[in-house]
Amino acid sequence: MLKRVYIFDKDIQIRAMLWKIFTPLGYKVNAYPYFSSCPKTLSTQLEYPSDPAPHNFVLTSMDDPELSKLDAIQEKIVHKGYQASHIGVMAETWTEGEIKTAKSLNYKVFQKPLSQNTLHSWINLCEKKPEKTAKNPASH
Numbered sequence: 001m002l003k004r005v006y007i008f009d010k011d012i013q014i015r016a017m018l019w020k021i022f023t024p025l026g027y028k029v030n031a032y033p034y035f036s037s038c039p040k041t042l043s044t045q046l047e048y049p050s051d052p053a054p055h056n057f058v059l060t061s062m063d064d065p066e067l068s069k070l071d072a073i074q075e076k077i078v079h080k081g082y083q084a085s086h087i088g089v090m091a092e093t094w095t096e097g098e099i100k101t102a103k104s105l106n107y108k109v110f111q112k113p114l115s116q117n118t119l120h121s122w123i124n125l126c127e128k129k130p131e132k133t134a135k136n137p138a139s140h
Contacts, residue, residue, distance in 0.1 A: 006038065007031040009061040009090065014114060018059060021119055025127075027057070035066045035076060057126070058084040061112075062091035070101050086126045090114065 005027045007018050015031040022029050032038045058077055066072060073089065088108040091098075102109045108122055 003027045003056065005029050005057040005059065006084070007059045008033075008035050008038070008064050009059070010034060010063055011061070014061070014090070014112075017114065017116070018119070021116065021123070022057070025123065034064050035060070056084045057086045057088065057123075059088040059090065059110075062089060070098060070105065070107070073107070074105060086122075088122065 003026055005018070005022045007015055007029065009015055009018075009031075010033045012033070015033070019029045019031055030038065060073060060077070066076060070089070073087070077084070077087065086108065087106070088110055089102055090110040090112055092112045094102075094109060094111070099109055110118065
Protein backbone atom coordinates (compact mmCIF):
# COMPACT_ATOMS: atom_id res chain seq x y z
CA MET A 1 0.00 0.00 0.00
CA LEU A 2 1.32 3.42 -1.00
CA LYS A 3 1.64 5.84 1.91
CA ARG A 4 1.30 9.51 1.00
CA VAL A 5 1.85 12.87 2.59
CA TYR A 6 0.85 16.25 1.19
CA ILE A 7 2.65 19.27 2.62
CA PHE A 8 1.56 22.88 2.08
CA ASP A 9 3.99 25.46 3.47
CA LYS A 10 5.62 28.48 1.82
CA ASP A 11 8.84 27.92 3.78
CA ILE A 12 11.13 25.69 1.72
CA GLN A 13 13.10 24.75 4.84
CA ILE A 14 9.98 23.34 6.49
CA ARG A 15 9.03 21.45 3.33
CA ALA A 16 12.58 20.03 3.11
CA MET A 17 12.61 19.05 6.79
CA LEU A 18 9.26 17.27 6.47
CA TRP A 19 10.43 15.54 3.28
CA LYS A 20 13.54 14.30 5.17
CA ILE A 21 11.34 12.96 7.96
CA PHE A 22 8.69 11.20 5.85
CA THR A 23 10.74 9.82 2.92
CA PRO A 24 12.85 7.34 4.94
CA LEU A 25 9.60 6.05 6.45
CA GLY A 26 8.39 4.99 2.99
CA TYR A 27 6.06 7.89 2.24
CA LYS A 28 5.56 9.46 -1.17
CA VAL A 29 5.97 13.14 -0.31
CA ASN A 30 4.18 15.85 -2.28
CA ALA A 31 5.30 19.27 -1.06
CA TYR A 32 4.04 22.63 -2.33
CA PRO A 33 4.41 26.22 -1.17
CA TYR A 34 0.66 26.85 -1.44
CA PHE A 35 -2.47 24.78 -1.76
CA SER A 36 -3.20 26.33 -5.18
CA SER A 37 0.23 25.25 -6.51
CA CYS A 38 -0.66 21.57 -6.12
CA PRO A 39 -1.88 20.03 -9.42
CA LYS A 40 -4.48 17.99 -7.49
CA THR A 41 -6.28 21.18 -6.45
CA LEU A 42 -7.04 21.92 -10.09
CA SER A 43 -8.56 18.52 -10.69
CA THR A 44 -12.09 17.50 -9.85
CA GLN A 45 -11.08 13.82 -9.91
CA LEU A 46 -8.32 12.86 -7.49
CA GLU A 47 -6.30 9.65 -7.67
CA TYR A 48 -7.42 8.37 -4.28
CA PRO A 49 -9.82 5.51 -3.72
CA SER A 50 -12.95 6.28 -1.72
CA ASP A 51 -11.44 4.79 1.45
CA PRO A 52 -8.34 6.51 2.84
CA ALA A 53 -5.18 4.56 3.43
CA PRO A 54 -4.58 4.34 7.17
CA HIS A 55 -1.33 6.31 7.01
CA ASN A 56 -1.97 9.21 4.64
CA PHE A 57 -1.04 12.61 6.03
CA VAL A 58 -1.71 16.23 5.13
CA LEU A 59 0.35 18.92 6.85
CA THR A 60 -0.53 22.52 6.11
CA SER A 61 0.58 25.89 7.32
CA MET A 62 -1.99 28.40 8.46
CA ASP A 63 0.11 30.95 6.51
CA ASP A 64 -1.38 29.76 3.21
CA PRO A 65 -3.85 32.46 2.10
CA GLU A 66 -6.27 29.77 0.91
CA LEU A 67 -5.97 27.70 4.09
CA SER A 68 -5.61 30.37 6.75
CA LYS A 69 -8.81 29.36 8.50
CA LEU A 70 -9.68 25.92 9.81
CA ASP A 71 -12.97 25.91 7.90
CA ALA A 72 -11.03 26.51 4.67
CA ILE A 73 -8.90 23.45 5.43
CA GLN A 74 -12.05 21.46 6.03
CA GLU A 75 -13.58 22.56 2.73
CA LYS A 76 -10.53 22.58 0.47
CA ILE A 77 -8.77 19.47 1.76
CA VAL A 78 -11.33 17.15 3.31
CA HIS A 79 -14.19 17.93 0.93
CA LYS A 80 -11.89 18.08 -2.12
CA GLY A 81 -10.94 14.46 -1.66
CA TYR A 82 -7.53 14.41 -0.01
CA GLN A 83 -8.14 11.14 1.79
CA ALA A 84 -6.00 11.75 4.83
CA SER A 85 -6.24 9.78 8.01
CA HIS A 86 -4.09 12.37 9.76
CA ILE A 87 -4.11 16.15 9.27
CA GLY A 88 -1.62 18.44 10.95
CA VAL A 89 -1.93 22.22 11.01
CA MET A 90 1.06 24.47 11.66
CA ALA A 91 1.22 28.10 12.81
CA GLU A 92 3.41 30.42 14.82
CA THR A 93 0.53 31.53 17.02
CA TRP A 94 -2.77 29.93 17.97
CA THR A 95 -5.82 31.20 19.81
CA GLU A 96 -7.55 28.93 22.31
CA GLY A 97 -10.57 28.88 20.00
CA GLU A 98 -8.50 27.74 17.01
CA ILE A 99 -6.90 24.97 19.05
CA LYS A 100 -10.29 23.81 20.29
CA THR A 101 -11.74 23.83 16.75
CA ALA A 102 -8.71 22.01 15.29
CA LYS A 103 -8.92 19.30 17.94
CA SER A 104 -12.68 18.91 17.39
CA LEU A 105 -11.87 18.20 13.71
CA ASN A 106 -9.21 15.64 14.74
CA TYR A 107 -6.36 17.83 13.45
CA LYS A 108 -2.97 17.78 15.16
CA VAL A 109 -1.86 21.30 16.12
CA PHE A 110 1.81 22.19 15.66
CA GLN A 111 3.54 25.32 16.89
CA LYS A 112 6.20 26.84 14.63
CA PRO A 113 9.12 26.49 14.74
CA LEU A 114 8.46 22.79 14.38
CA SER A 115 10.02 20.28 16.71
CA GLN A 116 11.33 17.21 14.88
CA ASN A 117 10.86 15.14 18.04
CA THR A 118 7.20 16.16 18.25
CA LEU A 119 6.68 15.31 14.57
CA HIS A 120 8.36 11.91 14.93
CA SER A 121 6.27 11.13 18.02
CA TRP A 122 3.05 12.05 16.19
CA ILE A 123 3.94 9.98 13.12
CA ASN A 124 4.90 6.99 15.30
CA LEU A 125 1.66 7.25 17.25
CA CYS A 126 -0.38 7.48 14.04
CA GLU A 127 1.38 4.49 12.49
CA LYS A 128 0.90 2.34 15.59
CA LYS A 129 -2.73 3.22 16.19
CA PRO A 130 -4.44 5.10 13.34
CA GLU A 131 -6.52 8.04 14.54
CA LYS A 132 -9.97 8.89 13.36
CA THR A 133 -10.05 10.25 9.84
CA ALA A 134 -10.46 14.01 9.70
CA LYS A 135 -14.12 14.79 10.00
CA ASN A 136 -16.09 15.24 6.82
CA PRO A 137 -19.55 16.57 7.73
CA ALA A 138 -20.91 15.38 4.38
CA SER A 139 -20.18 11.77 5.34
CA HIS A 140 -21.79 11.91 8.81
